[in-house]
Amino acid sequence: MPGKQNRLVTILAWLVVSACFGAEPETWNIGTERQLFIDRTLIDKTSGQAALRLAHPERKEIALVFDAPWEGNGSGYQTVFKEGQLYRMYYKAWQITAQGGVSNPVVICYAESDDGVNWVKPDLGLVSFQGSTKNNIILDKIGTGGCHDFSPFIDTNPNVSAQEKYKAIGHVLGVKADPGLYGFVSADGIHWRPIQDDFIINEKGWAFDTQNIAFWSDVEKQYVMYYRLTVNEVRHIARAVSPDFLHWRKEGLIDFKGKGPDKTEQFYTNQIKPYYRAPQLYIGFPARYCDRGWIHATEALPSLDLRRARAQGQTRYGSAVTDALLISSRDGSHFDRWDDAFIRPGLRTRHNWAYGDNYIAWQVVETMPTGDDQPPELSLYATESYFTGNSNRLRRYTLRLDGFVSLSAPHAGGEMVTRPFIFSGKKLHINFSTSAAGSIFIELQDAAGRPLPGFTMAECHEIFGDNLEYAVAWKTDADLGALQGKPIRMRVVLREADLYSFKFSAE
Numbered sequence: 001m002p003g004k005q006n007r008l009v010t011i012l013a014w015l016v017v018s019a020c021f022g023a024e025p026e027t028w029n030i031g032t033e034r035q036l037f038i039d040r041t042l043i044d045k046t047s048g049q050a051a052l053r054l055a056h057p058e059r060k061e062i063a064l065v066f067d068a069p070w071e072g073n074g075s076g077y078q079t080v081f082k083e084g085q086l087y088r089m090y091y092k093a094w095q096i097t098a099q100g101g102v103s104n105p106v107v108i109c110y111a112e113s114d115d116g117v118n119w120v121k122p123d124l125g126l127v128s129f130q131g132s133t134k135n136n137i138i139l140d141k142i143g144t145g146g147c148h149d150f151s152p153f154i155d156t157n158p159n160v161s162a163q164e165k166y167k168a169i170g171h172v173l174g175v176k177a178d179p180g181l182y183g184f185v186s187a188d189g190i191h192w193r194p195i196q197d198d199f200i201i202n203e204k205g206w207a208f209d210t211q212n213i214a215f216w217s218d219v220e221k222q223y224v225m226y227y228r229l230t231v232n233e234v235r236h237i238a239r240a241v242s243p244d245f246l247h248w249r250k251e252g253l254i255d256f257k258g259k260g261p262d263k264t265e266q267f268y269t270n271q272i273k274p275y276y277r278a279p280q281l282y283i284g285f286p287a288r289y290c291d292r293g294w295i296h297a298t299e300a301l302p303s304l305d306l307r308r309a310r311a312q313g314q315t316r317y318g319s320a321v322t323d324a325l326l327i328s329s330r331d332g333s334h335f336d337r338w339d340d341a342f343i344r345p346g347l348r349t350r351h352n353w354a355y356g357d358n359y360i361a362w363q364v365v366e367t368m369p370t371g372d373d374q375p376p377e378l379s380l381y382a383t384e385s386y387f388t389g390n391s392n393r394l395r396r397y398t399l400r401l402d403g404f405v406s407l408s409a410p411h412a413g414g415e416m417v418t419r420p421f422i423f424s425g426k427k428l429h430i431n432f433s434t435s436a437a438g439s440i441f442i443e444l445q446d447a448a449g450r451p452l453p454g455f456t457m458a459e460c461h462e463i464f465g466d467n468l469e470y471a472v473a474w475k476t477d478a479d480l481g482a483l484q485g486k487p488i489r490m491r492v493v494l495r496e497a498d499l500y501s502f503k504f505s506a507e
Contacts, residue, residue, distance in 0.1 A: 029422040034278040034503040037407040038328045039336040042418045050414025054338050057397035064119050067391035070129045076383050077149045077211040078361035087113040099313035106146035108139040116367035116379050145173040151213045163187045171208040201248045211269045226270045235266040255334045273363040282329040285360035291320040301353045320355040356386030402431050406498035413495035420447040425504035426481035433466040438496030447487040454478025
């Protein structure tokens with residue numbers, strides 16, 4: 001009988017979690033996974049002035065200027081990732097005329113960095129441009145066309161061969177009437193070849209004219225692709241999956257829970273990838289494309305003469321503007337969207353109000369700070385000066401680790417209670433920031449919302465400061481490990497504070 005009772009209690013506990021989340025119970029056993037406050041998935045209720053607050057990356061230095069003869073003002077669709085101590089960057093390069101034509105062939109280029117701040121364009125000697133191989137071009141033509149976009153990744157599939165450690169997808173211009181995406185492989189990230197002579201995926205009647213991306217998902221145990229699909233003249237994001245990178249099953253448009261793109265705010269790119277500190281969470285930075293036409297405010301934007309010249313090719317080349325959004329998903333198919341811009345074009349005299357500006361590279365990397373006495377941070381890179389002059393550039397932006405969104409409260413204070421969840425571990429660590437007068441207190445409750453002895457609000461040591469991995473402590477020194485595997489809630493009371501993430505761990 002005791003064994004049956006224990007199993008019944010376990011089943012009932014799982015049902016509580018399932019009912020709260022509307023998903024299979026095991027989905028919401030967070031174990032030791034880091035949890036970000038990027039959406040309301042774990043939040044049951046808030047009170048007072050506690051609310052989720054979207055962060056905005058801090059503008060830093062120019063990372064790269066695309067001013068080589070084979071580059072130009074249309075250089076973009078950057079991919080950035082870190083491998084060991086080396087940062088790698090891949091991007092398309094071309095020059096766009098004022099009327100929208102192309103004055104030199106599109107090529108794919110490579111840059112690298114030791115710190116993610118200072119970048120170099122190595123002479124690779126692979127491709128001849130105007131009679132010289134002294135350049136950083138890795139691909140020029142596949143068959144008769146150049147790569148419109150090219151997005152590499154390190155394949156973490158445990159069964160991947162050394163010769164295909166690096167993979168990429170890209171759209172090749174002018175190869176076939178019905179366009180699609182090619183797959184590429186490489187052993188070293190520099191020398192690339194198509195994985196086959198034909199597309200790995202295509203969609204009849206539409207061009208893949210954006211940065212299409214793919215990766216191996218360690219969580220889903222399959223390859224995942226996000227690519228451009230246009231529905232009713234609206235640029236949208238579609239998803240496909242594959243067991244082998246060659247055979248893809250289309251899943252259709254991703255779901256934005258009623259807040260997807262429309263004709264006034266279209267999604268030009270997607271930039272979706274698992275967040276490396278919480279790989280169960282997919283984070284994306286779509287470029288938001290807005291075109292109000294030639295209204296009074298359009299005429300007041302910077303570089304009016306150039307804007308008018310671009311409009312001679314297509315009206316939208318002069319009137320459309322772009323910024324960047326933040327989206328996230330816990331299953332890869334259903335996404336939460338922040339309506340407000342993650343990166344705004346900003347107060348500028350020349351740069352960042354052109355169609356093609358503020359496209360965030362795929363994706364964030366961890367870098368050491370350039371300032372004194374600071375911890376590691378996240379670096380993002382976004383285009384500016386696009387479609388202007390003879391070059392454009394890439395600017396670095398920074399955020400604190402996990403710092404996309406915070407549970408925040410002003411001096412008046414507020415509180416939040418989570419839905420029930422199950423964890424593993426013996427310690428609770430939080431990533432937080434307060435003012436000098438601010439504070440955070442944390443209480444653990446049972447699934448019904450009753451404070452657990454030893455972990456009540458009154459027994460929590462007051463928390464203040466600014467810390468990426470703060471160990472929460474209670475005055476009783478109660479054994480947190482005794483609660484693992486049981487449904488609990490977490491109640492957070494905060495004042496002049498931001499809570500970015502939490503994580504249970506063995507130590």
